[in-house]
Amino acid sequence: MDSRRLLVFREVARAGSLTAAARALGWTQPAVSQHLAALERSVGLPLVLRGPTGTSLTEAGEVLLRRADAVAAELHAAEEELASLAQLRAGRVRLHCFPSAAATLVPEAVRALATSHPGISVGLVEAEPPEALAAVGAGDADLALVFGYDAEPVGLGPLVWRPLLTEPVHLVLPPEGTASSLDALVDADWIGGCERCRVHLVDCCRAAGFEPALRHETDDYVVVQNLVARGLGVTALPESALTAYRHPEVRVLEEPALGHRVVGVAHRPGADQVPATAALLRELVAVVSGG
Template sequence: MDPRRVLLFRAVARSGSLSAAARDLGTTQSAVSQQLRQLEREVGGPLLVRTTRGTTLTEAGTALLARADVVHSALHHAEEELGALADLRAGTVRLAAFPSAAATLVPPAVRALHRDHAGVQVTLVETEPPEAWAAVLAGEVDVALVFAYDGPPVDDGSLAWVPLHVEPMHLVLPIAGSAPARVGTDWLAEQGWVAGCERCRQHLLACCRAAGFEPRLLHESDDYVVVQNLVAHGLGVTVLPDLALRAFRHPEVDVRRSRAFGERHVGMVHRSGADGVPAIRALMERLQAGVTARRSSS
């Protein structure tokens, strides 16, 4: 049966007459009568008995009215829930971010979102870009902060890319060491190196080889705090992006901008159309605003 006719029947039953229902629904009495007759044909019998004083329910009408009330209530609750989501009084955004972005870009953006829309919740999972990308594709998260070296991620059309900023790479050296004022390739070739995640390590190797030497990799860690502590204790040198150094800066390391090690392109990825969801769009806007504010203050 047509649910619209069921709700029309409910209006007639609750108002007590076809004319009253027509007024409530903003239509004509003849239109209500026509739709009601069609519904009765669908259910196989009369639902109302018309009298000079209005209408009374048949046994079938009483049974259907109970179900119609449930449908009406469910639609009302759905309308309230959808309204809350549209007005950002409710909603959940699932976010993935690589470690340095999770430490620097995410907290102020989520705080700003909570300040403006306390009913919207953000859940965060910390993960590296390949896994974050896969999580968005699988529908496990709504938006992910990712990065790529020396250019945006390769666009295969599977996800939408929203650029945030381009960050420089820095050489990180021990203050207590004997690094020359101008660090050259020969000096770097003699040093032990601390490498990061697989993608970061491959980028480091490619840059060193392009400069004409093979780095001597001694230590590996994905944790930029561990990496800087190793460097501070004279156990190697490394390269870190700007966000990692903003998240944590060891007082006993020397940081020098190095164009030879390229740059990182940081941005967001999401499934097509996801930015039309109010809560997701609101979080993305605050991430963008945070990067803009950070850039203007630096």
């Protein structure tokens, strides 16, 4: 059943004549008559009786009018809900994000969004880049805040990539010791992070001429720094992890040989046109730019 014809029939029933309905709709009377006739053919029953003073409903017309009123009410509600979304009075954004950004960038962006558009809710899920990208690709998330070392992250596929910032990776050393560069840590015990972080660390150490001895593995930057502070190894951490938490006893040294990490947002094509999603993207950019 054609919903447009159903609403035309509703207007005829409410107006009491084809002419009055045409006037209310801004159509011609023959156009209204054609839609009504097509609707009657589709239901297989007459809906309106035409007379010299106007129209009256048949029993089938009375039944259908009740349904037509319900359809009109639902369509009006849908229009109101869509208007709320378009005007950012409502909406929800699902964000998947790696831990250090979830502790640094995201809270400020979400707070700003809650202030400017309190009707928008943000659902945050902590996830490493492969899982976050997979969630966006599967439609389970709207945005993935992810990273790649010295380049955009692998596995983007058809997703749109928007870089936000580039951050250095630092050496994190125990309080005691004199080592001040990567190539001076040939004999050190190393603490590895997530899989991508470990691969990057090993590649950097190999480029410096040695194979790192990975004694511990954890992607919790608080645990990593506590291990380092107690002299149980050395590690490399990106700046955001040290911004989120900085152990007072570790030494942090700049080391260009460790490269940098590119942080950005991935989303499905066209997702940045959804008002609530676009609003969160703007807030993330503003946090990064200091605005």
